[in-house]
Amino acid sequence: xxxxxxxxxxxxxxxxxxxxxxxxxxxxxxxxxxxxxxxxxxxxxxxxxxxxxxxxxxxxxxxxxxxxxxxxxxxxxxxxxxxxxxxxxxxxxxxxxxxxxxxxxxxxxxxxxxxxxxxxxxxxxxxxxxxxxxxxxxxxxxxxxxxxxxxx
Numbered sequence: 001x002x003x004x005x006x007x008x009x010x011x012x013x014x015x016x017x018x019x020x021x022x023x024x025x026x027x028x029x030x031x032x033x034x035x036x037x038x039x040x041x042x043x044x045x046x047x048x049x050x051x052x053x054x055x056x057x058x059x060x061x062x063x064x065x066x067x068x069x070x071x072x073x074x075x076x077x078x079x080x081x082x083x084x085x086x087x088x089x090x091x092x093x094x095x096x097x098x099x100x101x102x103x104x105x106x107x108x109x110x111x112x113x114x115x116x117x118x119x120x121x122x123x124x125x126x127x128x129x130x131x132x133x134x135x136x137x138x139x140x141x142x143x144x145x146x147x148x149x150x151x152x
Contacts, residue, residue: 002094015091017101021108022087025080028112032073035119039066072119075132076111083107083139090142093149103138110135 002012010016039045045063046052052059087104114131117123 004092007092007094012091013097014095014100017104018087018091021104022084024108025076025083025111028115029073029076029080032069032076032115032119036066036069036073039063039069068122069119072115075118076115079132079135079139080111083135083142086139086143086146089146093145095145103142106138107135110138 006012008015010019040047040051040063043063043065044053044057045060045066046057047059047061049059087107090100090103110131114128114135117127117131
């Protein structure tokens, strides 16, 4: 059995894949902040008086375009952050590389697709739900594997 030091090394293809997808998803979360700002400027929707670019503008909290991006960003935080934690613990269970790498890939791609169909090019359901449940299913699977490994 491999030691934790060996498992948490970039020479371990599972950990290397995990670190790649964590990096991609961190960048994605940061880009959501920029996308929110772009929507705010595009729609002239600002939540703070000091951000108003003209005395003619008013503070506004309910622009549908801004709120859609904010909801997508919040959904990322609610789903990607648990993936970071459980994915790291999953690496420590020494899973089969093929399974683990594809689970990480599924979460990363599904979260990117979720944002695209929710906040960039709005696509009708079930596109968003499918992307959401692919990532959720992969994360729950990893969580169950972690629980089973720790319990027995």
